[in-house]
Amino acid sequence: MKPATIIGILLIVLGIIGYATGGISFTHEKKVVDAGPVQISHKTQDTLPLSPILSTISLIAGIGLVVVGARAK
Secondary structure, eight states: OHHHHHHHHHHHHHHHHHHHEEEEEEEEEEEEETTTTTTEEEEEEEEEEHHHHHHHHHHHHHHHHHHHHHHHH
């Protein structure tokens, strides 16, 4: 397989994942109080949104690279 085809397939998969999930969620823990043996922490969940525009661009670029990789000899 040519490198353009492999990169194209990866971009297509990334675009599909972007549409399916809508973003990447992650949780982090922050210490609120740390007074000797007493520790209080707070967990927060944040989401890094993946724009549908980026997913569309990724899909179009991936399809383009797969076509170019298949036609190049």
